Amino acid sequence: MQWHRTGAQTLLVRLLRSPCSGVPHDIAAAYATLALRSGELLEAIERGDLALPADERDCVLRFARRMRRIRSLDAPFESILRDEIARTFELPALERASGESEEALQETELRLAEPQPLEEPAGVTGWQRHFSASALNAYAECRRKWFYRYACGAIEDRxxxxxxxxxxxxxxxxxxxxxxxxxxxxxxxxxxxxxxxxxxxxxxxxxxxxxxxxxxxxxxxxxxxxxxxxxxxxxxxxxxAPFEVVGRETPAELELDGRPFVGFIDRLDRDERSGGVAVIDYKTGSIPATPAEYVEKVRGFRDFQLPFYYWARTAAGDRVTRLVLIPLKDALLDVRPVALQVGRNISLAELERSRTRMIELSAELASGETREFATTRDASACTYCAYALACASKPPSEAQRFAS
Ligand code: SF4
Structure with missing residues (x-):
């Protein structure tokens, strides 16, 4: 009723997330996140900002229709308004006898349900679709993030x-x-x-x-x-070193131990003198400052992207000699690529180990036996995480740690 009077967005979000909304919990959480950014929950639902299966889309659209109706109600008395709201949401209060007292009404509304038996704990259904280096990077960075993004698909990051x-x-x-x-x-x-x-x-x-x-x-x-x-x-x-660009946004496909991996390579160059192929990845965010720093991430199994491209293009018949990250973030600095010569900056054994780890991680994710997806201990990973709002057990930020 308060929302009927004020139209406040925070109340609307609370209603969306309440059991009466009829919207599944994860979808409600996703739209709540969108609403926090845009301040336009109903409009976002009506525009269909989240791509949802038909059933779930119907649920949220029904919620939006009901809320629009409630907002437009013009009831002279509070009791009429209550009835209209109950009718709109098909709440049990609608079924009460017309002469029922206010006390009886409240008792009906507040009657507690029997607790449901706990579900048997079970692993998250195994990942049966294709894998990608970026999914494994997300898993390596924070297993919970992988769970939110890939297993739940709870939030479509706008x-x-x-x-x-x-x-x-x-x-x-x-x-x-x-x-x-x-x-x-x-x-x-x-x-x-x-x-x-x-x-x-x-x-x-x-x-x-x-x-x-x-x-x-x-x-x-x-x-x-x-x-x-x-x-x-x-x-x-x-x-x-004269070169020719021989590929742009080239699909990278590879099967590792029977599991498909896919991706796209920003650019492929062929060195005109040696014929060797360079795999180029454009980076508009932060990247390691030196080849050694990047290789350290590969060794620590925290980055699989260039090793995956290496194996994908090698399987496609290329002789890959260089792996290159091109920083395109800072307009004030010269472009200084982080270039790895295969065999010099990064050894074949390191690339092999990275591939073995990709196989292990994809087997783990496909097994369906993982019951817990731990949160990262590195609070910096949470700074731009789209799931930070929903993630109750994320590590405290540095500022919070100092404050406590
Ligand atoms: S907020 Fe932090 S801990 Fe939670 S999913 Fe995101 S990265 Fe992981």
Whole structure:
């Protein structure tokens, strides 16, 4: 009734998460998270911001319809309003006799249910779909995060400006290298012009990923500056070791111990002198500063991406000689890739061990025997985690630890 009077978003979210809403708990939690960001719960439901199976979509739409109806009720007396709300939500109070007293009504509404017997604990159903290096990276970072994202699919992350920036930049470079697979200095002016155009349209295509016009403009300008630095680097690279871009957004498919792994490789280059193939991954977020730092993550089984690409392209018949991360985050710095020469910066044995671990982890996830998905102990992993709101046992942040 309070929501009928005020329309307050926090009350609406509480109603959504209550058992009366008729919305499954995980879906309610997901929409509650969206509403916290956008402040528009009913609109988000009506737009269908979360991709849901038909049954669950019907539940949330029914909830939205009911809440719209309640908000529009014009009942002169509180008792009528109560009845209308009960009728709208098909609550038991509707069935009471018309002459029932207020005390009897409250007793009916507050009658406690018999406790349900506890379910037998069981493992989470084994993962039977394809695996990916990013899923294993998530599992390595925080098993609970993997559980939320892959086993529950509880929240569809609406994404952030950072992810929109990344998607747009990847699109721009894919398009750019379609026209310039062999960057040469003679084409410098045309390349600079073309990459500017590619960034402009790619960011326009991701316009909805940015919350405000100002943010969109700032991020587009940042990308334009970074793209010019990227061209600087291409020209240096071309002079030192001429290459041809032979793949853009290339599917990477690999079967490991009978389990399928899939991904997409941002770029594949062929060295014109040696014929060796370089696997290139664009990074618009933070990355290790040096090859040694990245290899340390591979050794610690905290990153599987480049090893997975290595094995996927090797299985496809390429002679992969280099694995490269290209940082595209900072417009003020020159582009300095983190490049690993296979056999020099990273050994075949290390790549083999990484593959063995991928097999072990995928077997663990496919087994259906995992009963607990522990939270990480590294609080920094929670900073941008989409599940932080729902995650009751996440580690305390540094500020909280000092405060206690
Ligand atoms: S909030 Fe932290 S502990 Fe919880 S799922 Fe996310 S990363 Fe893991």
């Amino acid at each position: 994404g952030s400006a950072a992810s929109a920036y990344g998607s747009a930049f990847h699109l721009a470079l894919e398009d750019f290298h379609g026209e310039y697979p062999r960057p040469v200095r003679a084409d410098e002016a045309a390349m600079r012009r073309r990459i500017r155009e590619c960034v402009t349209w790619a960011f326009e295509s991701q316009r909805n990923g940015f919350d405000t016009r100002v943010e969109f403009e700032l991020q587009t300008r940042r990308a334009q500056r970074t793209a010019q630095r990227y061209v600087d680097w291409l020209l240096v690279q071309e002079r030192e």
